[in-house]
Amino acid sequence: MPLPTPETWSHGALLLDSGLTRFALWAPDAFHVSVELGDGQSLPMLPQDDGWFVIKAHCPPGTAYQYQIDGELRVPDPASRAQQGDVHGPSLVVDPNAYPWQFTEWAGRPWHEAVIYELHVGALGGFTGVEKHLARLAELGVTAIELMPLAQFPGTRNWGYDGVLPYAPQSSYGTPEQLKHLIDAAHGHGLMVILDVVYNHFGPDGNYLGRYAKGFFRHDQKTPWGDAIDFRRPQVRDFFIDNALMWLLEYRFDGLRFDAVHAIEDPDFLKQMAARIRQQVDAPRHVWLTLENELNQAHLLEEGYDAQWNDDGHNALHVLLTGETEAYYGDFAEQPTQKLARCLSEGFIYQGQRNRHGEPRGEPSGHLPPNAFVLFLQNHDQVGNRAFGERLSQLCSSDALRAATTLLLLSPMVPLLFMGDEGAASEPFLFFTDHHGELAKAVREGRRNEFASFAVFADEEKREHIPDPNAEQTFAASRPSFPDVDAPWPVLYRTLLGLRREYLTEHLPGSRSLGAQVLAEGAVSARWQLNDGSELRIDLNLSAEPVAAELPDPRHRLFDSRQAAAESAPAHRLPPYSALVSLTPAGDDA
Incomplete structure (x- = not known):
């Protein structure tokens, strides 16, 4: 059987039939490459154009193999489909069609x-x-x-x-x-x-x-x-x-x-x-x-990508919830309420403005739909990059967290939860690895030195208490617990997501922002028009003081984070640490 042409070569071990596998390795800096099979065979690979080495061998799925480079170094396949053990060990030939899919119409x-x-x-x-x-x-x-x-x-x-x-x-x-x-x-x-x-x-x-x-x-x-x-x-x-x-x-x-x-x-x-x-x-x-992109390159969201994780929105909310302004939160320390309003109305906060280092960041994003932005209160980075992995349940009041959660789950942006959020988990999510020797030492010291610029860790002795990423206990401590489904936090999440599904989801395509305004420090009012002409409005107060506001007709209140019944909120006052969600039908000016 002839070898495939270079145009059809792909990296790795390709199972051609039940007993024949084609191995291809791009190794332009090697003089000689062989594939060593688990049964002890060593098969020289044939050099091809552009640095490729290729061979076909009779070996079934499950066969272990490694590449030997110039007779001196055994390596796994960089396109290994499975490993027999760790990254340094043999790779395995995999049959990509072996699994019998059940939900084939999905x-x-x-x-x-x-x-x-x-x-x-x-x-x-x-x-x-x-x-x-x-x-x-x-x-x-x-x-x-x-x-x-x-x-x-x-x-x-x-x-x-x-x-x-x-x-x-x-x-x-x-x-x-x-x-x-x-x-x-x-x-x-x-x-x-x-x-x-x-x-x-x-x-x-x-x-x-x-x-x-x-x-x-x-x-x-x-x-x-x-x-x-x-x-x-x-x-x-x-x-x-x-x-x-x-x-x-x-x-x-x-x-x-x-x-x-x-x-x-x-x-x-x-x-x-x-x-x-x-x-x-x-x-x-x-x-x-979806993308993670600190550059806020809005044009990519019009060139094949559907959405971006909106760190800007998280950071503004975090400053308002916790008062923390060190490190990258420094970019949101000034006028965080205005920044949150901009996020809710335009997506990105930084759309070319200069950050704390004096560098311009971002591109205009106000023309993009709300679902081009993934919003979150927590994720692996924002929790795990804290020295002790604390979650918002330890950093702000329960009422404030309920209000922010209401915004997260009922805004037209795509909501993202981090595991444990739905139970206000108290367990940390720490940075953990399983390195050894000098690399383990470097990772441990590097992790602790990351926090040297934080006032609380200016003393090197205090940094010694930051958990060792390589300790097994660091990983074990990061496993969240999950409360009973009828506990208050799961009930809140189930209620809010039920409202999203019943009243909002089908009307989100084609929705657009109608703007957001600052009501007071820590309080904003944001509005969106949905595709049926109705108006979604979220009034959010993350401050400790009540805020005067001309709130929508009580008949249109969908949810009040501080009350069991949505119609219970006063008509002209937004309580401390609260969110009020209203949905006004098209043509209803009452």
């Missing part, structure tokens, strides 16, 4: 229905552990779960952003088939599944590309994690685009969240990736692409 859900629940798979007990929460989350009103990164990382516990084998689901979480079963089960509950992927860097342990494929990186550009990935090279672009397509087509994920794309220096790559995905995913399917 086509996803439209984006305006999205209510996202971000979770850490390891903290919930692996793929099978996450399955145990699906029914509860669907009943709560969640419509999508978002998994923190799954790419194989060193050790057994990690946030996932240290992954080095992007094609291989983390082996300590379960097998590829168990991941597919989780996705299949979620679809059976009507839940979309979104995956957080990291295409801006590789982790520091287990990445061997620099030895045999230096072209993966460019030394003239740096990122917080080292040399930038060189997306100018087609082999590199295809490595990541094919990875995205694998998750969407083979695993049937309903969407991807692209981590820190501001660290991807090649703007064309993001556009090309979105275009390839849109071309290869069948039109009936709903597949959603």
Whole structure:
């Protein structure tokens, strides 16, 4: 059987039939490459144009293999579909069609229905552990779960952003088939599944590309994690685009969240990736692409991407809820109420204005629809990047948190919850890894030094109390508990999401902002017109004082965060730490 032409080569081990596998490795800096199989065979790979080494071998699914580079270094497949153990061990040949899908007619859900629940798979007990929460989350009103990164990382516990084998689901979480079963089960509950992927860097342990494929990186550009990935090279672009397509087509994920794309220096790559995905995913399917992007590049949300995590909105709300203004919260210390009003009316707060470093940030976003922005009160970063991982339930009053939650779940923006939010979890979410030796020491010291600029940690002795990321207890402490479904917080979430589903969801496509105004320090009033002509209004007061306001007709009150009955709020006063939601039908001027 002839080898495929270079145009059809893809990275990794491709199962051609039940017993024949084609191995392809891009190794332009190697002179000789062989594939070593688990049975002891060592098969020289054939050098091809442009630095490729390719061979076909008779080996079935489950076969362990490694590449030997120049007779001196054994490495895993950088496009490994599964690992026998850790990132340094053998890769496994995987049959991508082995899993018998049950919900084959699933086509996803439209984006305006999205209510996202971000979770850490390891903290919930692996793929099978996450399955145990699906029914509860669907009943709560969640419509999508978002998994923190799954790419194989060193050790057994990690946030996932240290992954080095992007094609291989983390082996300590379960097998590829168990991941597919989780996705299949979620679809059976009507839940979309979104995956957080990291295409801006590789982790520091287990990445061997620099030895045999230096072209993966460019030394003239740096990122917080080292040399930038060189997306100018087609082999590199295809490595990541094919990875995205694998998750969407083979695993049937309903969407991807692209981590820190501001660290991807090649703007064309993001556009090309979105275009390839849109071309290869069948039109009936709903597949959603979201970004994390500190640059607030609004144009990307018109060029193939559906939404961006709106850190601006979170940061303004956090300052108002907690009074904290250190580090990046310093950009929101001045006029946080005005900044929140701008977020609710225009999406991004920074649309070209200068940040605390004097640098312009962002692009105009007021023309974009509300669902181009994913809003959240907490996520893995905003909790876990605190020294002790405290959640808002420890940082602000219960009434204030209820009011902010009301805004989150009933605004037209896409709401995102972080695991444990629905029970006001008291457990922290800490930064954890499973590194060893000198790397463990460097990560521990680096983590503590990150907080040296904070007044409370100016004393080095105090920084010593920051949890060691590598300690197993740090991971164990980060597992949230979940209260009974009839406890007050789950009831609040279920109530609000029930109102969203009943009164708002079908009217969100085509909705637009009617503006937001500052009522007083800490208090805003925001309005949106829905697609049936009705007007949604949220009056929010995160201050300790009542605020005078000309509130809508009591007949149109949908929810009052401070009262059991929506009609109980006074007509001209917004109580402290409260949110009042009203929905006025089209043509009703009363």
